[in-house]
Amino acid sequence: MKRRDLIPMAAIGVAGAWALTHQPKDERPKGPRTRSAVAVLSAQNYESDLAGILQRGLAECKLDVRGKRVVLKPNLVEFDRNTCINTDARVVAAAVEVFERMGAASVCIAEGPGHRRDTLGIAAEAGYRKMIPGFERRFTDLNRDDVALVENFMGDDPMYFPKTILGADLIVSMAKMKTHHWAGATLSMKNFFGLVPGSVYGWPKNQLHYYGIHESVVALHRKFAAKSFAIVDGIVGMEGNGPIQGYPKHAGLLVLGRDLVAVDATCCRVMGLDPVKISYLTHALTGNFAPDWIDQRGELPASVRKDFALLPSFRGLRLV
Amino acid sequence: MSRQFLRDTQNSDGGWPYFSGKHSWLEPTIYAALALNGESSGERAFAFVRSCALAEGGWRMSADVGMANWTTALCITLYLVNGVQDDAFRNGVHWMLNTIGAEGSFLGRMANLLHPEQVDIDASLQGWPWRPDNASWVEPTAHALVALKKIEKHGGTVSNRLSLRARVEVGEKMLIDRRCGDGGWNYGNKRVWNTPLPSYPETTALALLGLQGRPATELKPSLDAAARWIRETRSPLAKAWLGISLRNWGLPVETAEVDQSEDILLSALQALAEPGGGHQLLSPAGNV
Numbered sequence: 001m002k003r004r005d006l007i008p009m010a011a012i013g014v015a016g017a018w019a020l021t022h023q024p025k026d027e028r029p030k031g032p033r034t035r036s037a038v039a040v041l042s043a044q045n046y047e048s049d050l051a052g053i054l055q056r057g058l059a060e061c062k063l064d065v066r067g068k069r070v071v072l073k074p075n076l077v078e079f080d081r082n083t084c085i086n087t088d089a090r091v092v093a094a095a096v097e098v099f100e101r102m103g104a105a106s107v108c109i110a111e112g113p114g115h116r117r118d119t120l121g122i123a124a125e126a127g128y129r130k131m132i133p134g135f136e137r138r139f140t141d142l143n144r145d146d147v148a149l150v151e152n153f154m155g156d157d158p159m160y161f162p163k164t165i166l167g168a169d170l171i172v173s174m175a176k177m178k179t180h181h182w183a184g185a186t187l188s189m190k191n192f193f194g195l196v197p198g199s200v201y202g203w204p205k206n207q208l209h210y211y212g213i214h215e216s217v218v219a220l221h222r223k224f225a226a227k228s229f230a231i232v233d234g235i236v237g238m239e240g241n242g243p244i245q246g247y248p249k250h251a252g253l254l255v256l257g258r259d260l261v262a263v264d265a266t267c268c269r270v271m272g273l274d275p276v277k278i279s280y281l282t283h284a285l286t287g288n289f290a291p292d293w294i295d296q297r298g299e300l301p302a303s304v305r306k307d308f309a310l311l312p313s314f315r316g317l318r319l320v
Numbered sequence: 321m322s323r324q325f326l327r328d329t330q331n332s333d334g335g336w337p338y339f340s341g342k343h344s345w346l347e348p349t350i351y352a353a354l355a356l357n358g359e360s361s362g363e364r365a366f367a368f369v370r371s372c373a374l375a376e377g378g379w380r381m382s383a384d385v386g387m388a389n390w391t392t393a394l395c396i397t398l399y400l401v402n403g404v405q406d407d408a409f410r411n412g413v414h415w416m417l418n419t420i421g422a423e424g425s426f427l428g429r430m431a432n433l434l435h436p437e438q439v440d441i442d443a444s445l446q447g448w449p450w451r452p453d454n455a456s457w458v459e460p461t462a463h464a465l466v467a468l469k470k471i472e473k474h475g476g477t478v479s480n481r482l483s484l485r486a487r488v489e490v491g492e493k494m495l496i497d498r499r500c501g502d503g504g505w506n507y508g509n510k511r512v513w514n515t516p517l518p519s520y521p522e523t524t525a526l527a528l529l530g531l532q533g534r535p536a537t538e539l540k541p542s543l544d545a546a547a548r549w550i551r552e553t554r555s556p557l558a559k560a561w562l563g564i565s566l567r568n569w570g571l572p573v574e575t576a577e578v579d580q581s582e583d584i585l586l587s588a589l590q591a592l593a594e595p596g597g598g599h600q601l602l603s604p605a606g607n608v
Contacts, residue, residue: 115507118555146382160384206449209455245515
């Protein structure tokens with residue numbers, strides 16, 4: 001073996017040692033495993049009775065929000081009228097209406113886009129100001145909120161999070177059903193990247209890429225899963241070079257559930273992706289990705305499957 | 321209008337929050353201090369910034385966050401504007417000269433060599449990251465270049481001028497390497513998975529701010545892109561940054577009324593972007 005052969009091995013060794021020391025602490029629940037309910041509901045377009053569909057889905061998942069401070073966390077990235085990057089404003093508006101009707105103490109909207117700094121400008125372009133009653137008073141830019149330190153986020157490393165999120169009783173991850181050119185798919189779990197404040201970590205939240213995208217998704221899920229719920233906007237999703245430069249893909253669905261892993265695994269099956277090949281789903285410390293442990297309500301994923309186009313480097317993710 | 325809003329929203333500690341009623345952060349404080357330069361509000365803001373200096377170099381970014389990040393470059397600019405070059409200033413410059421994009425590390429270069437299709441960058445050209453041990457991006461690099469060029473122009477007392485010049489030269493090359501096909505800038509990459517990325521108005525403005533002093537002929541496509549963006553963009557933030565940048569390049573900017581926003585950072589930038597509004601404080605030669 002030559003000395004130059006040792007360099008990559010040493011690098012791999014260093015990277016491996018770093019990864020081992022930065023693993024989230026094992027907080028896997030020791031009790032009996034519980035099943036997860038996921039509602040897959042038909043919504044053919046954004047003119048549908050979205051509030052009625054969401055209300056039905058929340059009832060199927062037995063979500064009680066009475067007296068809770070609810071934060072809706074949509075996926076606002078940037079606006080391009082030629083495609084569909086963001087969670088549609090009409091879905092968010094319907095969620096505000098339903099959560100208020102169900103007796104939530106407050107319903108706020110909060111987001112911290114990954115790379116564009118003009119959060120309110122993106123929200124305006126995406127129709128949020130126009131379509132969501134009281135948007136200005138409800139909205140918090142998580143990139144510029146006051147923050148508090150959370151210890152042991154990634155191994156021993158702490159991370160700052162917005163106080164709006166830390167003070168919420170329920171965080172509703174309102175993701176868009178999209179392929180993702182680094183992670184394979186971006187759904188309700190990956191949507192939590194927007195909880196990390198840009199004021200501390202920058203645009204994009206590059207620290208998460210250095211921890212590893214999948215590792216960071218797992219760590220965010222570990223921190224917030226207990227007070228989370230997912231609503232995925234799959235009415236029109238994105239295929240190909242997502243999460244920004246892909247093409248619109250009609251799936252005609254809203255997918256809801258308390259277990260974000262189960263919701264995302266279900267979305268993957270709808271998109272024609274094998275969830276077992278999405279690392280953050282199989283490494284999540286809680287939650288079910290196996291179909292035997294998911295109680296599907298509404299449509300069966302196989303019956304509404306619409307294969308989303310994949311970049312060549314992600315074709316191995318295709319569900320067979 | 322923006323200036324009065326700034327005076328009305330200053331916190332009792334002398335700093336500004338991003339939105340009224342919250343804690344003070346360095347970023348909105350520094351832009352507001354520049355916009356109110358010469359007023360007592362600006363002096364109280366500078367005192368707040370000075371109180372955030374860290375012994376190890378750099379400035380804590382808020383009362384809640386006791387570590388330095390890219391806002392250290394903004395602090396250096398503000399110190400120069402106020403004519404103060406004390407130990408905190410020197411430690412801050414040292415911190416900034418030692419903070420470098422991680423894409424140029426051995427592992428970063430190896431990843432780039434193994435998968436050149438992922439991001440099309442010259443990883444040897446390292447600018448500044450948002451925070452230590454991360455990759456270089458356009459905005460923090462632009463702020464660092466403004467601060468370091470200001471030191472060069474005004475004879476700031478730094479121990480290693482050779483290092484300073486070398487970082488400026490490589491930082492400029494890094495920005496030019498990452499320029500998009502349309503002449504503007506995305507956030508840090510020009511091509512991902514062999515797909516060209518579009519430029520954005522605010523990052524185009526910031527990159528041009530960092531490249532002040534380069535020949536305008538070399539940057540003509542970029543200046544054209546900025547002139548196009550300021551006409552087309554609907555983003556108030558982007559318009560403010562473009563106004564600041566184009567004015568510093570000596571190019572005409574149409575003055576337009578702006579709606580008063582609750583966003584303090586935006587209000588400060590809009591004030592700086594006004595004719596004679598302080599934009600020159602973000603140029604190497606400006607008013608020191």
